[in-house]
Amino acid sequence: MKNAVMTSLTAACALFATVILLVIISYIAVRGVSSLSIEFLVETPKPVGEGGGIGNAILGSALMTLLAAVIGLPVGIAAGVYLAEYGRNWFGNTVRFVADTLIGIPSIIIGIFVYTVVVLPMGRQSGLAGGIALAIIMLPIIARTTEEMIRLVPNSMREGALALGAPQWRVSWNIVLPAAASGIATGAMLAIARVTGETAPLLFTALNSRFYNYYYDQPMSSLTVQIFNYATGPFEVEHAMAWAATLLLVGLILLINIIVRYLTRKKH
Amino acid sequence: MGNKISISHLNFFYGKSQALHDITLEIPERQVIAFIGPSGCGKSTFLRTLNRMNDTIPIARVEGDVTIDGNNIYAPGTDVVALRRKVGMVFQKSNPFPKSIFENVAYGIKINGIHSSKTDLQERVEKALRNAALWEEVKDRLNTSAFGLSGGQQQRLCIARALAVEPEVILMDEPASALDPIATQKIEELVVELSRDYTIVIVTHNMQQAARVSDRTAFFMLGKLIEFNPTEKMFQNPDEKLTEDYITGRFG
Numbered sequence: 001m002k003n004a005v006m007t008s009l010t011a012a013c014a015l016f017a018t019v020i021l022l023v024i025i026s027y028i029a030v031r032g033v034s035s036l037s038i039e040f041l042v043e044t045p046k047p048v049g050e051g052g053g054i055g056n057a058i059l060g061s062a063l064m065t066l067l068a069a070v071i072g073l074p075v076g077i078a079a080g081v082y083l084a085e086y087g088r089n090w091f092g093n094t095v096r097f098v099a100d101t102l103i104g105i106p107s108i109i110i111g112i113f114v115y116t117v118v119v120l121p122m123g124r125q126s127g128l129a130g131g132i133a134l135a136i137i138m139l140p141i142i143a144r145t146t147e148e149m150i151r152l153v154p155n156s157m158r159e160g161a162l163a164l165g166a167p168q169w170r171v172s173w174n175i176v177l178p179a180a181a182s183g184i185a186t187g188a189m190l191a192i193a194r195v196t197g198e199t200a201p202l203l204f205t206a207l208n209s210r211f212y213n214y215y216y217d218q219p220m221s222s223l224t225v226q227i228f229n230y231a232t233g234p235f236e237v238e239h240a241m242a243w244a245a246t247l248l249l250v251g252l253i254l255l256i257n258i259i260v261r262y263l264t265r266k267k268h
Numbered sequence: 269m270g271n272k273i274s275i276s277h278l279n280f281f282y283g284k285s286q287a288l289h290d291i292t293l294e295i296p297e298r299q300v301i302a303f304i305g306p307s308g309c310g311k312s313t314f315l316r317t318l319n320r321m322n323d324t325i326p327i328a329r330v331e332g333d334v335t336i337d338g339n340n341i342y343a344p345g346t347d348v349v350a351l352r353r354k355v356g357m358v359f360q361k362s363n364p365f366p367k368s369i370f371e372n373v374a375y376g377i378k379i380n381g382i383h384s385s386k387t388d389l390q391e392r393v394e395k396a397l398r399n400a401a402l403w404e405e406v407k408d409r410l411n412t413s414a415f416g417l418s419g420g421q422q423q424r425l426c427i428a429r430a431l432a433v434e435p436e437v438i439l440m441d442e443p444a445s446a447l448d449p450i451a452t453q454k455i456e457e458l459v460v461e462l463s464r465d466y467t468i469v470i471v472t473h474n475m476q477q478a479a480r481v482s483d484r485t486a487f488f489m490l491g492k493l494i495e496f497n498p499t500e501k502m503f504q505n506p507d508e509k510l511t512e513d514y515i516t517g518r519f520g
Contacts, residue, residue, distance in 0.1 A: 088326075156363040159321065160426065164376035164433055165353035175375075179366045 025250060032247030035240045041248070045210050045226070048235050054245050056212045057226035060127065063214070064206060064222060065196050067131025072138030073188055077177075079139070080146025080184070085172045087147075096147075099140035110136050111201035119205055127213065127220035130206025134195040141194065145187025149180040182264035189260040193253045199224035223249050272297040272437060272467045273318060278332035280313055280491075282325070287313050289492045291332075300463045302482035302499065303471045306514070310491040311471045315439050318469065319355040320348050336437070353380055356435035360442040362422035364414035364429075369406050372414045372425055373397060376433040392432060400428035401458055420451025427458065438462065440470040444477065456481050475515060479503050487511045 039053055046052030079099075083092050114133040119125055153176050161171040177184075199222075207219040208229065223245055230242035273295040280288035288310045295301050303311040313322070320341060322328040334341050341351050353376075364372050373393045376382075383389040393410075397403040402424040406417070414425055423443060430438055440459070444452040459468055459481045472478050478485050479499060486496040487510075495502065495511045506512045513519060 154363070156359055156361055157365060159324070159357075159359065160363040160365065160429075161375070162324065163319065163321065163352055163357035163359075164379065164429065165349045165351075166376070166379045167349055170379055174379075175365055 028247050028250055032243035035244035054226050057221040057223045060220040061223040064127055064131040068134035068138050068195055071135035076139045076142025077146050079143040081172055083147040084150035099143050102140040107137055107198050108200035111204040115204040125207035125219045126217050127206055128216040130202045133201035133205045137195050138191045141191040146184050149183030153179045185260055185264045193256050199228055270297055274335045276333045281329040283327040287491050291493045297467050299483040300468045300481050302478035302485045304478050305488035309488040311488045312441055315441055315471050319352050319357055353433050354435055355437040356430035357439045358426050358430055358443045360445055362426050364422050364425055368411045369414050370410040373428050373432050380433055396428040396432035399431050400424045402428055420447050437467045442471050
């Protein structure tokens with residue numbers, strides 16, 4: 001009897017968590033779908049009443065997330081490998097503590113930090129500064145998830161490779177890392193999805209731009225900052241565009257999840 | 269027949285607790301040596317001192333000498349990687365890599381750079397799989413995952429993987445303890461077969477297994493070597509009372 005109660009209670013909570021997501025997505029879909037169009041996806045913002053779109057924001061988000069991933073993935077994964085395979089010492093413990101603290105720091109503070117060390121010396125906001133801010137947010141998440149995933153790889157697998165005469169570093173790189181690959185990919189995907197949705201660190205660093213900008217040394221638009229601008233504008237048309245851009249962003253994040261799930265489905 | 273491995277006055281410590289006490293033992297070439305004894309008697313620990321697998325445990329400490337072909341493997345400057353290539357190991361639980369069957373066997377060949385060409389690599393993989401009596405069962409699915417094999421096949425794959433790097437000694441840590449009787453029988457036949465070309469040291473819980481496959485048996489208890497004799501003598505007329513008590517099942 002008690003068992004049945006607990007089972008249904010936990011099941012209800014699990015259902016609740018899922019339903020919340022469904023409600024959010026469908027609400028956004030209802031509000032945003034009417035403003036979605038090809039023009040909206042490719043055009044740049046225009047004065048209120050003349051239409052306009054978020055093409056430059058999509059490009060900016062993509063470029064800055066790409067930069068963040070290019071910096072954050074290799075460094076984060078390598079750091080995670082170190083922590084899991086070699087980090088059982090004071091240095092590893094320190095890095096772990098710092099990474100956990102960094103994960104907990106509000107992202108706006110990271111924005112302010114990058115503003116001080118990148119934006120001020122450069123003399124202007126830029127896609128570079130935005131990408132760096134996002135990379136700093138990604139790094140500890142990827143390092144810690146990589147570490148967790150690598151710890152799940154059974155020790156017998158390491159011993160099997162060591163017993164064949166493989167040096168420790170080769171065991172880490174071509175046995176342990178591939179064995180943990182799908183878990184690490186999931187962590188990386190979550191980190192990428194997380195930074196794609198970041199607004200605060202980009203406000204100070206990448207600022208915004210009304211134009212298509214392919215250059216990392218110039219201010220760059222992003223979906224999230226654009227949503228913020230539209231949503232805080234005074235006009236109903238702007239709000240509608242904010243909903244549409246939100247729908248796109250949520251759809252993108254969902255898509256990233258689905259693609260990576262598909263790519264990392266069990267092969268071996 | 270010469271001695272392949274000589275162990276003299278070996279002590280082993282996990283931190284402050286001593287797991288092996290003053291072990292002296294000669295392992296002859298191309299024979300099967302079985303280590304038996306109750307759980308926690310140190311037989312696995314001892315096995316792992318022979319290819320320095322205990323190096324991975326930070327608090328482990330070894331005293332005494334282990335010489336293989338006249339070289340002390342605990343001498344400073346010993347190339348552990350070369351040692352492990354020469355002294356292969358098969359574990360209690362089969363531990364294939366998350367790779368294809370072919371890549372599992374090819375891994376050791378590749379990291380040690382043994383092969384001269386792609387064809388040579390393929391031939392070496394085939395030879396190792398044949399020697400492990402697995403080739404006929406897997407030749408049509410070399411590129412499928414090793415995890416698709418049965419438990420017994422996985423263990424033979426691990427043996428093939430160990431054979432592929434051309435070791436001279438093979439250490440087996442209860443290689444059949446997780447397998448059903450038929451798969452166990454296959455592994456035992458293989459052990460006997462392999463002892464023509466390799467020196468094999470096998471740890472086993474199963475006394476009948478030791479009696480079936482080994483030429484000599486060493487009996488351990490509480491970290492001490494109690495008796496080391498030809499297997500036949502060991503099981504029919506042991507020198508020590510303790511050995512007799514253990515073999516006849518009076519404790520264990």
